[in-house]
Amino acid sequence: MAESETPLLDELEKGEWPSFVKDMKQAAEKKPMAKDLLRQLELSYKEKIGHWKHGGIVGVKGYGGGVIGRYSDRPDLFPGVAHFHTMRVNHPTGWFYTTKALRTLCDIWDKHGSGLTNMHGSTGDIILLGTSTDHLQSCFDDLSDAGFDLGGSGSALRTPSACVGPARCEWACIDSLNICYDITMSFQDQLHRPMFPYKFKIKVSGCANDCVASIARSDFSIIGTWKGKIQIDQKEVQAYAASGLDVQAEVTDLCPTKCMTWDEKAKTLAIEDADCTRCMHCINMMPKALRQGKEKGATLLIGGKAPIVQGALLSTVIVPFMKLEPPYQELKDLILKILDWWDEHGKMRERVGELINRVGMRTFLKDIGLKPAPQMVKNPRTNPYVFFWPEEIKKEVK
């Protein structure tokens, strides 16, 4: 057998976890592009440095984004990846697929690209990993014919995503999938034609467990919640207790507000609902016994993002509760208003959370027309550097 061209990467074919090297080799057998990707990666492994140039701008007709341009810095050695752009394809909401649709995608990508993908990208897109400039448009055309469209990139709305929600989860307080899909469809223009100061991400989770990490990873987070009493089925609580759940230690003691009491003798659970902050823990522990309160809606939060530039931000509450029912007009109006405001005041490469920090939450709330609420803060300010609006100050006596 000939000596391997990729001795370092070969090491990563070993072991129990599925190997991406195996996948790369599979593709390399059919695609010279993939083969050169493998070889260039081997060089990176040897030299401990990347071999891609700073991205260039490429795209498809009518769109300002959806493609990440990429060029090898050693096209001499790896001509197959001289251009090697990725296409971001908007995933079906909830990442549901029929095999038919998946196979179609594969066929298109075998035709136009490297045969390599990310299922999925970190924002949620189907990442078609690497093709040359001349294939971009035809690949897009084929995707479009098959019912697929590109996702977001650049200073645009990014592909929104949602937790599996009502499709397979008893805890969805909102129709996370439908909200996400509706927003995606309503904001196609914002998704495809970069027009903002920077990127804008929206994620929708059906409850406070936040299975799409919306609070950490989106500029606008929509998270289901409820009002009213947690519905307790005492029989089922008893069944959990009987089957070995230590209700005191595992449920009530871990309730962050200590608003639950478990009567060990009577085997009854009581909740002081007014003190509950709807953290989900008790419900997570006993899904069969506890159901959320009956009035459902969402908490809306703003500003989540990674650290660049001013430090990472988690999203912060701006609407404690909004009912969300189709066509979600109030929600979409609010998002549009925020996008407009950000567009008007944001500097280049300033995420909406950073803009709010720069101009002050009070300015944001006033401009958007939201009423300040204590739920927006962990605690009121500790510094005395309070601004008053001019209209609050009595006309000055000279």
Next chain:
Amino acid sequence: MAESETPLLDELEKGEWPSFVKDMKQAAEKKPMAKDLLRQLELSYKEKIGHWKHGGIVGVKGYGGGVIGRYSDRPDLFPGVAHFHTMRVNHPTGWFYTTKALRTLCDIWDKHGSGLTNMHGSTGDIILLGTSTDHLQSCFDDLSDAGFDLGGSGSALRTPSACVGPARCEWACIDSLNICYDITMSFQDQLHRPMFPYKFKIKVSGCANDCVASIARSDFSIIGTWKGKIQIDQKEVQAYAASGLDVQAEVTDLCPTKCMTWDEKAKTLAIEDADCTRCMHCINMMPKALRQGKEKGATLLIGGKAPIVQGALLSTVIVPFMKLEPPYQELKDLILKILDWWDEHGKMRERVGELINRVGMRTFLKDIGLKPAPQMVKNPRTNPYVFFWPEEIKKEVK
């Protein structure tokens, strides 16, 4: 009876709490200066605005501080307070007095000033409230003859203060009074001849109860603590329980680390000392039953201050534990080193805590020669903006 000249202030003679207006009137009867102070204050009450000019620099020979210059902006109306400077007199550590000493002070002040004082100023000084420029030196001379000296003002070390500590408190882990007195005596020059970028305050508390608010109100906080097991006298614990203390609810449940257990049946208290953070709560609750561990010392913290300019700071741990015994050389060396460092790097009006924030704790620790410890932080950094020292980076390959 003639109509009162001070109808507004007269209102503040009413009521149960001791009235400063009464004191002012007492002084006013003897001192025209005090009388004009009263009259000017009445004007302020009427006009809702102060009537003092921005302070000027006045002082006594050989000293750069200890006097706060003050001039009325209406000397036409209130000639008695045309000058009205306060003298800050260093209080006896712990604010202990013999009546003899107090009477001497009163006599001196009746001779030279308004007859009004603050017992004490917020930093701890005896504040002699208001005299004219020509009396400053003679007043100082008399004070000095009586064994008193001025305190700090301006960009200097300020009068250090200490909790009552070993003089009357069973919890003093360090000799707060002696440390404070020793520091005061050792640093007379720094106290009297402003030489720093800004003010520097030192406060000493014998334990974590921090009865002189050192953590909030001093640049350098010395707070007593201990190592080793909390000594439990189970009989006395039982006595507290018998006398109505709910040990579970009032003691163990409120222990922040939950490291205590109270066995209601056996009436015994157990402490997992390794988890104790020496917050003092349990000891506060049962002084007769619990005594601190046997190895005593102090935690040293730096940087506490009010909000101007960059926001208020609480002091932060820089030495988790230092034994403190006379002559406190290690402590004083450390303070001097810090003062030197601050003096060298601080900008004008930059408190030491602000300087540390500007240049980074790592620089402070390195320059001072302190070893980083997890006890210095609530949590390690969350942002990835980590600096490495040049010597940690491998020589660059060109």
Next chain:
Amino acid sequence: MAKTDIGPPNYKNFMPPVIQKNYGKWQYHEILQPGLLKHVGETGEELYTVRAGSPRLMSTDHIREICEIAEKYCDGYLRFTSRHNIEFLLTDKSKIEPLIAELKSKKYPVGGTGHCVTNIVHTQGWVHCHTPATDASGPVKAVMDELHEYFSTMTMPSQVRIALACCLNMCGAVHCSDIAILGIHRTVPKPDHSRVPNVCEIPTTVASCPTGAIRPDPKTKSVTINEEKCMYCGNCYTVCPALPLADPENDGISIWVGGKVSNARSAPMFSKLAIPFLPNNPPRWPETVAAVKNILETYAKHARKHERMGEWINRISWERFFRLTGIEFTDKHIDDFTTAPETYRTTTQFKWG
């Protein structure tokens, strides 16, 4: 010439004999009744302390009166506390009752111990400072007149420390108090262009502004202030007397809550804004008195034993605090300084109110 740098009198000479003997050897203490402490030494010796309130701003006559009392009952020994109360130190048990009786007859409030409202740490105000946004002694007197019964009883859930500072310099160190009364300006400094060039150093003045609102104005050789960026902190005035910002109508008081200093149970905490503005209403500041009383009594009613104000609020949540006190939550409560992001609610965990 008088000697300099002699330092304060040695405290050791001012301590009563019982303290000299038991110095560092106290074993335990009890609060026998409000204002009366008993400390017991390892040898069994007892020290009694009677604590009395003080206006802090005291005449020499008043001090002499205190001396007289201390001579009568305490062999001439006394001290002041870190919160400006007076402490009479004695060993003779039989003198306690007469001492307290005399103090009461002379209108000294006796108390300030344990779960009480002790003396209000405060500052100069219109009596002696150049930057106050309110008076100090006046509001303190008015508030304590209303709260005095909480000084001489121990009916609070825990210690309550109230402080007052008359401007943002916070000499009263109100930044860590259960309840803080803080004088605030609300108008932008008005540069006196004729004086600025003479009395102020322009670069220092520009650098003094925490929000960067001040620009040098080469034309006038003075400065201009960006009104939108100014939050009236007065720091520029401290370094430049030609930038006054006091204003009778717009100066006033803000109320802060939930700070603490001790490390007992919870770590020290900053005070947080409760009420952004109340008018200056001398001589008795009724709005301020009512606000403090409302917060205090709401706390007293709802908090658990040993729960400091801030601990109580942290348990019940700020939304509940605002509901229970009936205080309005406004955009001013939301931080917009550099520390703002840390204060945002970055979780869906909250109560409805």
Next chain:
Amino acid sequence: MAKTDIGPPNYKNFMPPVIQKNYGKWQYHEILQPGLLKHVGETGEELYTVRAGSPRLMSTDHIREICEIAEKYCDGYLRFTSRHNIEFLLTDKSKIEPLIAELKSKKYPVGGTGHCVTNIVHTQGWVHCHTPATDASGPVKAVMDELHEYFSTMTMPSQVRIALACCLNMCGAVHCSDIAILGIHRTVPKPDHSRVPNVCEIPTTVASCPTGAIRPDPKTKSVTINEEKCMYCGNCYTVCPALPLADPENDGISIWVGGKVSNARSAPMFSKLAIPFLPNNPPRWPETVAAVKNILETYAKHARKHERMGEWINRISWERFFRLTGIEFTDKHIDDFTTAPETYRTTTQFKWG
């Protein structure tokens, strides 16, 4: 021309009939065994989900293999999770065992549910990005090879979310993970003065630096970088390709711990620095693998049930975390960014270790 703006396919068309029927009407679920979920609808209908691991970087052949399996057992329905696992959706109970058997025979790890280490969210690395300080897929593979048994069991105290990002842009959103693996540069960008003037907008480049380390250099029409102020974040490189900062010897990996996203029990938390630097050591990054394993297993050994990494550390204290893991605490752990003051220990409450 192809249609634009058609949006993604409607998810409704891709959901199996049992979901269509029970949409929004699920009543409860059980985790029957690692990798096997049962969801029961209000009508009693049951949906089974078998979850399998994926390398995320997948060939079309691999995807087709998955399709084949889904066709054989699931009527052609499947989904991916928000952490890139594959979920096979079926109703026919009898097919569960064969499906799992086939998956295992084809080397698919089955698991990723409940108290496990699920798939590592990660990024491009040397495979497709221009700024990486390390590879992504490689370290992930190496770490998961070591941890795979924790994927297919549920023996952890609670969920463990590991994430990797190959540079400070943090596309893997490692800022809120139980354990985060983060590629870091450690050398100052070296401006290519011949290219800067042509390819970079100077004001944007200057503004991009979080620490203000970049100054325009009018002479060269390029920029200069203050080495002391630069912390190698690479943000300037993002906006200016002529400022490369990758370096084979000094790039590497840092490890972060204790972040979380869910609001369950505790509020979401950022990850905190555990290990400032580990060398890039391809192909198997042994130092990184060992570090992650050590932290994970220390946590597994000491944490209480349902305690996430960050909750555990908050209970035991950071000093204890460093002692138990044997990780050295350095000056680099102490924040020196604008957020620094918030992270200081401003209390005397701490443990000895």
